[in-house]
Amino acid sequence: MERVSIDEQRCKSCGLCVSICPVKILIISDRLNARGFRPAQCTDQDKCTSCGSCALVCPDIAIELHREVKA
Amino acid sequence: MAEQMKVIYERPTSWANKVTHYCPGCTHGVAHRLVAELVDEMGLVDKTIGVWPVGCAVLGYDYFNFDSVEAAHGRAPAMATGIKVTNPDNFVFTYQGDGDLASIGMAEIVHAAARGWPITVIFINNGNYGMTGGQMAPTTLLGQKTTTSPLGRTPQANGFPIRVAEMLAQLDGPAYIARVSLDSPVNIRKAKSAMRKAFNAQVRGIGFSLVECLSTCPTNWKLTPVESMERVRKEVMPYFPLGEFKVVEGVL
Numbered sequence: 001m002e003r004v005s006i007d008e009q010r011c012k013s014c015g016l017c018v019s020i021c022p023v024k025i026l027i028i029s030d031r032l033n034a035r036g037f038r039p040a041q042c043t044d045q046d047k048c049t050s051c052g053s054c055a056l057v058c059p060d061i062a063i064e065l066h067r068e069v070k071a
Numbered sequence: 072m073a074e075q076m077k078v079i080y081e082r083p084t085s086w087a088n089k090v091t092h093y094c095p096g097c098t099h100g101v102a103h104r105l106v107a108e109l110v111d112e113m114g115l116v117d118k119t120i121g122v123w124p125v126g127c128a129v130l131g132y133d134y135f136n137f138d139s140v141e142a143a144h145g146r147a148p149a150m151a152t153g154i155k156v157t158n159p160d161n162f163v164f165t166y167q168g169d170g171d172l173a174s175i176g177m178a179e180i181v182h183a184a185a186r187g188w189p190i191t192v193i194f195i196n197n198g199n200y201g202m203t204g205g206q207m208a209p210t211t212l213l214g215q216k217t218t219t220s221p222l223g224r225t226p227q228a229n230g231f232p233i234r235v236a237e238m239l240a241q242l243d244g245p246a247y248i249a250r251v252s253l254d255s256p257v258n259i260r261k262a263k264s265a266m267r268k269a270f271n272a273q274v275r276g277i278g279f280s281l282v283e284c285l286s287t288c289p290t291n292w293k294l295t296p297v298e299s300m301e302r303v304r305k306e307v308m309p310y311f312p313l314g315e316f317k318v319v320e321g322v323l
Contacts, residue, residue, distance in 0.1 A: 001076045014096030014289075014296040020256060037095065053256040055080040059100030060091060065079035 001066055003050065004042040010062035011039035017054035017063060023047050026054060083107035085116050085136045092130055096296020098253040098286040099127055102195060103134060105263045106166070109270055110137060119162045120154055122147045124176075126168035127201045145176025148183035151190040162273060164191040170200040173209040173235050180239070184281065187244030189273040193266070194235060196250075196311065197286040205291030209233045212310055217291070232310065236283040240316035246278030247271075248317040252285040254303040258313070265315070272322045280322075285311055 004026075011033065017040050018026045025048060029041040040062075042048070048065075055063045082088065086107040093099045110119050119137040123129060125144040132139030142150040147165035155163045172180050172194050183190065199217050200206040207217040207224060210232050214223040224232075236250040247269050251262035262284060269280035285307055287299035294302060 001074060010090050012095035016096060016296050016300070019297045019300075035090070050079045052080055056256040056259045057101070059093065059095075059097055059104075061082050061086060061100065061104050064081050066076040067079055069075035069077050 002042070003045045003048040003066055003068075004054070005064045005066070006040055006042065007062045007064075008033045008039035008041075009035070010060045011037060012060055013037040013039060014059065015040070016057045016059070020053045020057050022051060022053065023049060083111045085110045085119075087134050087136050089134055091134060093127065094290045096287065096289045096299065097127070097201075098197075098284070099195065101253045101259060102166075102193060102262075102284050102286065103131065105259070105266055106164070106193060107135060108263065109266055110135075110162075113267075113270060113274065115162045115270075115274075118160060119164070120158070122151045122154070122163065122165040124165070124167040124171040126171045128166055128168060128195070129202070131166055145171050145174070146179055147171070147176065148179045148190065148192060151192075152183055152186065152188050155188055155190050162191075162270070164193060164270075164273075166193045166195070168195045168201065169197065169208045169210040169235075170203075170206075173233055177209075180235070180281075181242075184239045184279050185242050185244045187246070187278045189246075189276055189278050189280075191269050191273045192279075192281040193269075194281055194283045195286045196235070196283050197288040198307065199288055199291050201288045201291055205288070210235070210311075212306060234311060236281065236311075236316050239281060244279050245281065245317050246319040247280035247315070247322045249281075249315040250283040250285065250311060250313050252303060252308060252313055254285065254287070254300045261313075268318070268322050272319070275321060277319055277321050283311075285313075
């Protein structure tokens, strides 16, 4: 399961998550979703620190965050 | 072996899982999400009644899994008062924009606050009438260009912006009045905490509560969503300072 899961059909390409991510792993992708927006995507799941900033600023509730439980 | 994952953030269950009609980057979505999260966390789903305004949030009733009604333009506080009087066990909140609350609905909000009946108001201040195309609102800043003030708002022609939170905090009725901003993660966290206090003011039967949220309108401000957030910090916050203007004992 991914740490950062972005629902591409919800994303409206506003770019707020991209601007706010402290480890800069979010970008706006080249492909289009069904509504004609270019959704945000995560380039490196392993770098995510689970700070939650992207989920907090996302106005479309497109981002869900998970983290592995340490053994 | 399947990995064990813990949840850092998931969609609130009182959110109806629809794509909103709001423009990209509009902070209405953030305010909606905070309402949904708090309704979930405080266990209010079964007894919440939302009263929706006329404005961008007019379709807000579509996005939540609790009951909602649609008020006439500006009359949401009057309608909410009526619902609360007849259903005192329900949690009743209104969600209004600045054109709705501060212009046509000014009389209703002032008298609802003066009566102090325990209802909660979420007030979205984005400095213009978003739905109708960016006309000047009572909260439009001096010098701000809108479709009805194309040369910028001037005090001579248009008067001064109204600070709703400070104005209502002078009344004796309200239990909790605060102004928050939705421009950054830290301010969104503070906004949620203020909304929790506002919800508590009603749940504990203390009195009227209002949270004014400084919001963005990237489409009508003609800025990108990221530039809009910057504008809130640089231009809007100096005129509309953040803070709690009235906190009655017992709300915290």
